[in-house]
Amino acid sequence: MPSSRLLPVLLLALGAALPAVAQTSSSQRARTVAGVCGATNWACVAECIDAECVDTCMRQDCEQALERLKACTQRxxxxxxxxxxxxxxxxxxCQRSFEPxxxxxxxxxxxxxxxxxxxxAAPPRALVGTWTLVAASLPEDETVREERIEAQPRSDYARSLQVxxxxxxxxxxxxxAATLGQGNSLVVRAWGTLDVSGEDRVRLRTRDGQAVGPVCGDKRVIPLTGPKLKFRGSAYVWDLEEGVLTxxxxxxxxxxxxxERATPERGKQ
Structure with a gap:
């Protein structure tokens, strides 16, 4: 896939993020308690195509709760x-803002x-390693993009891929903390197998996932799979040119x- 054929890309500084690894309808998702942030939000984040999608996930019964928490820490x-x-x-x-x-x-x-x-077959050696997302194509229809929760780029939406x-x-x-409130953070992970199809095609088949990190002073480990949440995976055409994986x-x-291939410091994200 020659780089000259790629769609125009936008640096992450303008708010792009990685594509979905799972596709589920809203009727399939496990329900989160109304008015709080919980498993539905984190599973939704794991499915996202771009940062606007992450914002939408955080709006589902979650945005107002986080605003109240942010106001409290400011006071x-x-x-x-x-x-x-x-x-x-x-x-x-904080405890009323998140699922128990x-x-x-x-x-x-x-x-x-x-x-x-x-x-x-094993993945091509060129794909093996840890990669950090640096750019993504813009949606063709700008009119369907919702207003972001905050206008500034969100570095805490950092996304990486390990093979x-x-x-x-x-x-x-x-x-x-910029997303979840001061003192709170989660690392949302999804994992599975990378299946090779031909010389330049791969499919990510997700098996499982977790959201892990401190919430309200306690470490949480939140499962992202269940009987009502099924990952379907996504297929991609890949290309590696001058150290950039597309x-x-x-x-x-x-x-x-x-x-771009992650440096040791960036790989900790």
Whole structure:
């Protein structure tokens, strides 16, 4: 796929993010308690095509709750770099803003690719490694784009893709304090196998996912799969040129996403 044929790309500084790894209708999603942020929001984030989609996910029963939490931390005079002030000063409001932890907490999967192997051929060696999204194609119809929750670019929507030699992949999205309120952060991960089809086509088949991080002073491990949430995966045409990995959605949209190989520091996102 020559780079000259790529759709125009927009740097992440203008708010792009990675494509969906799962497609589910709203009727299939597990319901979150009304008026709070929870599993439905995080599963929705894992499905997103772009940053506007992430914003939409955060609006579902969640935006007003986060606004109340943000107002509380501002009244409390919490310093921007004080991660303990928000949960301490606004604990009751924080607890009302998020779904409570499940009675039987799920254990975090620290190494989701351990023992996972693609059914077919191993991925090309050029794909193996950790990649950070740096650019994405713009939607053709600007009129359908909703107003963003905040006009400024959101660095805490950082997205990375890891591919192992055995054909496992992990997609990772960071949601930090700018999104979830001071002292709260979640890393949303989805993982599965990368199936090779021909010389330049791959399909991401998602098996599972979790959202992990501190919420209201306690670590949460939130499952992203269940009987009413099924990942379907996405197919891409890939190209690697001058160190830039390009994935183009293999459908009529031809949405295009570009990655650079992560440095050790960027790979921690």
């Amino acid at each position: 409390a005079g919490c310093a921007p770099n004080d991660a303990e002030c928000g949960p301490r000063a606004c604990l009751p409001i 932890a499940p009675p039987s907490p799920e254990k975090e999967v620290p190494a989701p690719c351990e023992g996972v192997k693609a059914r077919g 192992t030699p055995s054909g496992c992949f992990v997609l990772r999205t960071s949601l930090e 994935l183009m959605v293999d459908d009529e949209t031809k949405q295009t996403f570009q990655f």
